[in-house]
Amino acid sequence: MTGHIHSFQSLGTVDGPGVRFVVFLQGCPLRCGCCHNPDTWELQTGKVFSSEQVLEKILRCRDYFGKEGGVTLSGGEPLLQAAFARELFSLCKEAGIHTCLDTSGCIWNQEVASLLKVTDLVLLDIKYTDEEDYRRYVGCSMEQPLRFLAELDKRGIPTTLRQVIIPTLNDTEENILRLKAMGKSHSCVEKTELLPFRKICESKYNSMGIPFPFAQYETPAKEKMNALQDLLGVL
Numbered sequence: 001m002t003g004h005i006h007s008f009q010s011l012g013t014v015d016g017p018g019v020r021f022v023v024f025l026q027g028c029p030l031r032c033g034c035c036h037n038p039d040t041w042e043l044q045t046g047k048v049f050s051s052e053q054v055l056e057k058i059l060r061c062r063d064y065f066g067k068e069g070g071v072t073l074s075g076g077e078p079l080l081q082a083a084f085a086r087e088l089f090s091l092c093k094e095a096g097i098h099t100c101l102d103t104s105g106c107i108w109n110q111e112v113a114s115l116l117k118v119t120d121l122v123l124l125d126i127k128y129t130d131e132e133d134y135r136r137y138v139g140c141s142m143e144q145p146l147r148f149l150a151e152l153d154k155r156g157i158p159t160t161l162r163q164v165i166i167p168t169l170n171d172t173e174e175n176i177l178r179l180k181a182m183g184k185s186h187s188c189v190e191k192t193e194l195l196p197f198r199k200i201c202e203s204k205y206n207s208m209g210i211p212f213p214f215a216q217y218e219t220p221a222k223e224k225m226n227a228l229q230d231l232l233g234v235l
């Protein structure tokens with residue numbers, strides 16, 4: 001089976017535990033205002049690789065993975081190519097490599113359910129904790145990631161919730177407390193991480209000739225991030 005791939009990162013350290021080979025899949029049905037990778041949106045523009053070809057690249061890096069590392073599928077939205085992702089993760093599992101899925105959780109179907117059978121860890125982006133914000137700034141209902149989270153919980157798949165903090169949109173106490181409650185009410189959630197919104201992607205938007213929707217928002221101050229993390233209880 002083949003998949004559309006945007007790019008590879010051989011020694012990633014921010015997308016899951018340890019040192020990881022990160023595969024950025026092409027294609028995403030959402031249009032988040034804070035998106036860092038608008039160049040991954042269109043499925044057909046990616047390069048085509050077979051799962052065996054990708055595995056070969058992963059195996060070349062496995063000596064660096066150590067005890068904790070492995071492979072992470074990110075994007076774009078990896079659930080859009082769930083059948084390919086499942087095949088690749090199955091090959092990784094056969095080779096004894098830890099598998100991690102970095103997703104918005106916006107798609108649910110039988111292929112996705114099958115992908116979860118070979119997924120060791122999920123990094124689930126909960127972009128907001130409010131239905132209106134999801135509709136307005138993401139382009140889907142909050143019901144979709146919540147449904148996905150419920151499925152992870154049902155299967156007992158270790159999950160890390162992640163949220164990008166965007167000043168004036170979700171840097172409020174109410175939002176953090178709702179996020180915390182979401183984590184507490186799902187036993188699959190092992191931790192919750194807050195990430196500061198950054199604008200390093202602005203040049204990508206410029207070169208693609210499309211306006212960056214969140215150009216007016218600032219990167220949150222370190223003190224603010226610390227205060228929100230304190231509230232969440234992850235320090």
Ligand code: SF4
Nearest residue numbers: 028030032035076104
């Ligand atoms: S889900 Fe990810 S790749 Fe898709 S638009 Fe949102 S931030 Fe971008």
